Amino acid sequence: MSTHSIPKGTRDFNAIEMARRNYIFDTIRSVFKLYGYVPIETPAMENLSTLLGKYGDEGDKLLFKVINSGDYLGGVDEKVLVAKDSARLLKDISEKGLRYDLTVPFARFVVQHRNEVVFPFKRYQIQPVWRADRPQKGRYREFYQCDVDVIGTASLLNEVELVRITDEIFTRLGIKVLVKMNNRKILSGIAEIIGEADKIIDITVAIDKLDKIGIDGVNKELSEKGLSESTIDKLQPILNLGGSNREKLEKLKVVLTSSAIGIKGIEEITTIFAYLDHLGLSTQVQLDLTLARGLNYYTGAIIEVKAKDVEMGSISGGGRYDDLTGIFGMPGVSGVGISFGADRIYDVLNELNLFPSETEQATKVMVANFGDKEEIAGLKFLQTLQQSGIPSEMFPEPSKMKKQFGYADSKKIPYIVIIGSNEVESGIFQLKNMLTGEQELLSPEKIIEKLK
RNA sequence: GUGAUCGUAGCUCAGUCGGUUAGAGCGUCAGAUUGUGGAUCUGAAGGUCGCGGGUUCGAGCCCCGUCUUUCACCCCA
Numbered sequence: 001m002s003t004h005s006i007p008k009g010t011r012d013f014n015a016i017e018m019a020r021r022n023y024i025f026d027t028i029r030s031v032f033k034l035y036g037y038v039p040i041e042t043p044a045m046e047n048l049s050t051l052l053g054k055y056g057d058e059g060d061k062l063l064f065k066v067i068n069s070g071d072y073l074g075g076v077d078e079k080v081l082v083a084k085d086s087a088r089l090l091k092d093i094s095e096k097g098l099r100y101d102l103t104v105p106f107a108r109f110v111v112q113h114r115n116e117v118v119f120p121f122k123r124y125q126i127q128p129v130w131r132a133d134r135p136q137k138g139r140y141r142e143f144y145q146c147d148v149d150v151i152g153t154a155s156l157l158n159e160v161e162l163v164r165i166t167d168e169i170f171t172r173l174g175i176k177v178l179v180k181m182n183n184r185k186i187l188s189g190i191a192e193i194i195g196e197a198d199k200i201i202d203i204t205v206a207i208d209k210l211d212k213i214g215i216d217g218v219n220k221e222l223s224e225k226g227l228s229e230s231t232i233d234k235l236q237p238i239l240n241l242g243g244s245n246r247e248k249l250e251k252l253k254v255v256l257t258s259s260a261i262g263i264k265g266i267e268e269i270t271t272i273f274a275y276l277d278h279l280g281l282s283t284q285v286q287l288d289l290t291l292a293r294g295l296n297y298y299t300g301a302i303i304e305v306k307a308k309d310v311e312m313g314s315i316s317g318g319g320r321y322d323d324l325t326g327i328f329g330m331p332g333v334s335g336v337g338i339s340f341g342a343d344r345i346y347d348v349l350n351e352l353n354l355f356p357s358e359t360e361q362a363t364k365v366m367v368a369n370f371g372d373k374e375e376i377a378g379l380k381f382l383q384t385l386q387q388s389g390i391p392s393e394m395f396p397e398p399s400k401m402k403k404q405f406g407y408a409d410s411k412k413i414p415y416i417v418i419i420g421s422n423e424v425e426s427g428i429f430q431l432k433n434m435l436t437g438e439q440e441l442l443s444p445e446k447i448i449e450k451l452k
Numbered sequence: 453g454u455g456a457u458c459g460u461a462g463c464u465c466a467g468u469c470g471g472u473u474a475g476a477g478c479g480u481c482a483g484a485u486u487g488u489g490g491a492u493c494u495g496a497a498g499g500u501c502g503c504g505g506g507u508u509c510g511a512g513c514c515c516c517g518u519c520u521u522u523c524a525c526c527c528c529a
Contacts, residue, residue: 005502008520058527061453101529129529134453136523145529205527293528305529317529341529370487405489420487434489 009133009141012186019362020355021144023348024173024342025126026145031169034123035161037148041122042105044130045096052097054104054327056201056296062131064098065090086181098130102147103297103337104324110335111328119152126342138312138344147318149337151325156268159301159320160275162338165282166305166316169340174354176308177315180288183269184298184319186252187289189262193255194234196227203227204292211290215239224368225418238289245273245287252289268300297321302339307348315344364391365415366408371398378419381429390451408434415446 006012013021018152028405032039045066052060071129072093073081080089099105102125126146133139148165150158163179170177191200202225206218213221218239222232238255239371241248249270256262269287276285293302298322309317325333365385367378378394385392393413395404408416418430419441431447440449 005520056527062527131528133528134526135521139528143529313527339529344529368487400486401488403489407489409489416488418487422487430487432488439488449475 007141008138010134011140011142014207015362020349021342021346023355024345024349025144025146027172028169028340028342030145031165031172032148034173035122035148035165037122040106040109040125041127042099042109042125044098044101044128044305046099046105048095048097049329050108051100051104054297054324055100059100062133063100064130065094066096066098067094068096090192099127100131101129102127102145102339103149103321104415106147106149106151106337107321107324107335108328110323110333111330114330120146120150121152122150122160122220123354124148138347140343142261143344144342146342147337149335151335152333153253153320154334156301157275158336158372159272159303160279162303162318162336163283164279164337165283165286166303167281170305171282171351173345175315175345175348175352177283177305178308179283179285180291180304180306181269181272181285181315182288182291182302183265183300184302185261185265185268185300186256187265187292189256189259189265190238192259192261196231199225199227202295203235207235207290208292209290229244241289245285248272248287248289248326255324265300272301278447283346293317293319297324299323300334301336302355310351312344312348314341315348316340362391363393363411363413365417366413367392367394367417367419368400368401368404368409369395370420374420377424378417381417381419384444385448385451388448388452390448405434415451 030038048063048065051063055062076089076092080092091291106123106125110121118147124147126144128142130142133141135141148162150161163181164177166177188197188200189195191203196203205224206221206225209221210218215236219232222235223229238252241251243251249266253263253266256266273285273287286302291302291304293304298319299322302319303317304314305316306312316338318336319389320334320336322334323331324335325331367382367385369375375398382392382394395407405416414434416432416434418432423429428441428443429447430439431442431450
């Protein structure tokens, strides 16, 4: 066993895996482009001041911090070192961190380039992010997110567009999904009417687990978070809400009638569903009041996508944030976006065997190498093949045919062109079909025509 | 961060109660009439048994630590 390996939660990708990953990225990217989004990229590292405090306490813990270069301990106060106060020491020895998601760097980007971007700004971004989480199923420390966001417009048409994009992408990939939608304003309204507005985060995190731990588990957790018996009682009708999306909203309207913000949330989501009704998407969109999402910058719609046929965390998630840029000094700009988790989508496609087989083939024809002047003839023909746009390669050494054919075989190259001394003399080459074993003498032009 | 779990050849795995030189299959490489692959046959190479310490006459096997894998919790794509 080699002593060299890679950090926990990171992975190498071989050629087959890359072909499959690129299939996912290409699919997602082409849909993003189709809907009018433009790409940007931001650095792997951001200043810690940009990152800290945006993802909640838990998020801060999961941020990879980058230690300062050089003598990073040199200027540190001895008292701080002796005290072993990690949080305090961190400020002195680290000022950068690896990005945790693409949304916060995007907000920073928008603020920093506010004079260059035209609003509404529709951007997509496909890059890796890092989280110092403990790896497990569907969870990595380095993984790719594919984000689409529109910023600078409060129109709910954007939420509708995100659902359409989601529908389009998963339809193309062949994954059956359930889109769950909720609205933070509804959650705020609920917290308000039960008189616990400041406990909104605790409440949402608890009811988010309804699926997993059941109603009793949720109630227990709420009680542990310091909610009184009577407050928890008030929550029960909301937790037990059933029926269609429309029915749920009707009932909720009654419950939240005294909460202005709650009513606003209901109006928003009702509007979105009304738009969606006109479109007839194949993907099911469900109002899920237990959907909370921990990220505390969301203020309106919250969206989460789950694969129907695989046991796995969400494969996409997003929502509206009214004031993310405000933290960076540019208030009043509303944005909404969704992130597709490429690595989890990979795991889903893999588990369901949904990768198309043609994603694996690369080289279409290999020119066998006979050395000497045959090799020169082969090289020239290789050049012609490539100029004609045919993915091709020549074996780099005049090895035995057994070895050269074996190479083509293991690389699943479907054709071999044989240019030996006879062929150089006649100018007519052998084209061998590796699948059927058939072989025919053809002019170079005919070969190209056939392979194109 | 908490609790489990895994680690033996490139890969998948055997390895008895602690006993002498650690095995198999697949793969790789080399051959089986030098211009033809997949199949078959022959042969070869390949191991600090994750790493470090301990117990023992003796450790792949037992104990401790550590790293990694997988899984659950927390949280999340």
